Amino acid sequence: MAKEVRIGLIGGGWMGKAHTTAFHNAKMIFGDDMPVFELVSDVNEEAVKAFAENMGYKRYTTNWRDVVTDPDVDLVDVATPNVMHFEMAKAALENGKHVFCEKPLSLTAAESRILADLAKEKGVVNYCGFSNIMNPANQYVKELVESGKLGKIMRVHATYDQDMLLDPSIPIAWRHKKALAGSGALGDLCSHLLSVSQFILGDITEVMGVQSIVIPERPVKAGSSEMAKVENDDVITFLVKYANGAIGDFSSSRVATGRKNYFYYEIQGTEGSVVYNLERMCEVQVYFKADADVDNGRDCGFRTVLLNPQHEGFKWFQPAGGIAIAFDDMKTLQAHTLMGAMHGKPYFCDFELGARVDAVNDAVLRSIESNTWEKAE
Numbered sequence: 001m002a003k004e005v006r007i008g009l010i011g012g013g014w015m016g017k018a019h020t021t022a023f024h025n026a027k028m029i030f031g032d033d034m035p036v037f038e039l040v041s042d043v044n045e046e047a048v049k050a051f052a053e054n055m056g057y058k059r060y061t062t063n064w065r066d067v068v069t070d071p072d073v074d075l076v077d078v079a080t081p082n083v084m085h086f087e088m089a090k091a092a093l094e095n096g097k098h099v100f101c102e103k104p105l106s107l108t109a110a111e112s113r114i115l116a117d118l119a120k121e122k123g124v125v126n127y128c129g130f131s132n133i134m135n136p137a138n139q140y141v142k143e144l145v146e147s148g149k150l151g152k153i154m155r156v157h158a159t160y161d162q163d164m165l166l167d168p169s170i171p172i173a174w175r176h177k178k179a180l181a182g183s184g185a186l187g188d189l190c191s192h193l194l195s196v197s198q199f200i201l202g203d204i205t206e207v208m209g210v211q212s213i214v215i216p217e218r219p220v221k222a223g224s225s226e227m228a229k230v231e232n233d234d235v236i237t238f239l240v241k242y243a244n245g246a247i248g249d250f251s252s253s254r255v256a257t258g259r260k261n262y263f264y265y266e267i268q269g270t271e272g273s274v275v276y277n278l279e280r281m282c283e284v285q286v287y288f289k290a291d292a293d294v295d296n297g298r299d300c301g302f303r304t305v306l307l308n309p310q311h312e313g314f315k316w317f318q319p320a321g322g323i324a325i326a327f328d329d330m331k332t333l334q335a336h337t338l339m340g341a342m343h344g345k346p347y348f349c350d351f352e353l354g355a356r357v358d359a360v361n362d363a364v365l366r367s368i369e370s371n372t373w374e375k376a377e
């Protein structure tokens with residue numbers, strides 16, 4: 001029986017807006033609990049007031065601590081820059097709140113471990129914002145792998161590339177600073193690939209990486225000649241070994257000329273392979289050896305599977321394949337799963353996953369320092 005969930009949002013930026021819309025949509029599409037937008041916090045009073053009015057929050061504050069202590073808030077939604085996740089999520093857990101925290105869960109594996117353990121101790125819902133887990137395409141690929149249709153998985157080849165920061169005149173921001181973001185392309189982009197890799201293929205045990213800072217300094221603000229140092233990776237590449245015996249290579253770039261949202265992976269098995277690219281969100285390329293062997297391989301080659309209502313999650317948005325679903329639909333599926341978790345339904349995307357991804361990220365950064373393989377523990 002549907003009830004109300006009172007939401008306290010911290011951070012009224014891109015994700016704050018996406019989460020709020022997703023909670024609305026989850027109610028309308030799935031008949032989930034009624035989201036009550038109780039309180040929102042951001043640093044700029046004028047901006048947070050406008051956000052509250054536009055998005056339907058009852059109250060606003062410029063002090064995020066008001067949100068985590070508010071008796072009328074059930075679920076604290078942390079959608080602030082990375083450096084704040086740890087302190088805000090920890091305070092929310094300590095106050096007994098359910099917590100939805102954007103990715104990466106924190107700046108280090110050690111901090112994320114503290115959050116994952118604390119969430120378990122408190123017994124509250126703890127959801128980490130890896131949106132791609134709920135993409136029906138990734139659910140489909142997981143089913144293909146688990147069904148054995150691809151045979152034994154041998155290799156993964158994956159990259160997440162964007163060129164949003166290619167222009168050197170774009171000013172320095174929190175994403176470029178180690179103290180505020182941790183890593184660069186690794187935590188910001190590649191962590192999404194790692195979450196999906198964990199979902200589909202399980203643990204990565206060892207990694208070995210290299211990184212590059214392509215644009216070493218940026219203006220302190222638009223048009224300024226005063227420059228500030230970029231402290232983290234623009235480009236990252238690393239080799240991985242999986243617990244299941246597969247090997248792979250992962251890369252990410254935030255200065256990848258021409259790439260807009262190129263979240264790409266290829267999984268090669270002994271009986272078949274899949275290729276997926278988020279820029280073509282509703283298309284999964286598949287190759288099954290058994291099909292290709294017909295007619296002595298005359299009709300060989302990958303073929304395109306269009307996402308359709310038979311794929312987990314899709315039918316709620318569109319009645320037939322070939323009608324596109326999009327990023328915001330992943331966010332709605334995420335909000336729906338989170339609402340289900342409030343009623344005890346199982347969910348994969350918890351703080352434990354956040355800590356697991358951050359353990360791999362930390363190992364990659366250690367391997368760059370040590371110039372050798374590092375264990376992802």
Ligand SMILES: NC(=O)c1ccc[n+]([C@@H]2O[C@H](COP(=O)([O-])OP(=O)(O)OC[C@H]3O[C@@H](n4cnc5c(N)ncnc54)[C@H](O)[C@@H]3O)[C@@H](O)[C@H]2O)c1
Nearest residue numbers: 011012013014015041042043064079080082102103129131
């Ligand atoms: N899951 C996804 O697909 C996805 C996509 C983009 C970003 N993210 C993650 O979401 C988080 C936020 O990213 P974004 O793109 O929305 O950033 P953003 O800059 O658009 O929004 C962040 C907001 O937090 C506010 N803020 C900063 N300090 C604050 C404080 N002390 N109290 C309250 N509010 C404060 C800022 O003013 C801003 O409005 C990041 O951790 C990022 O990695 C996830």
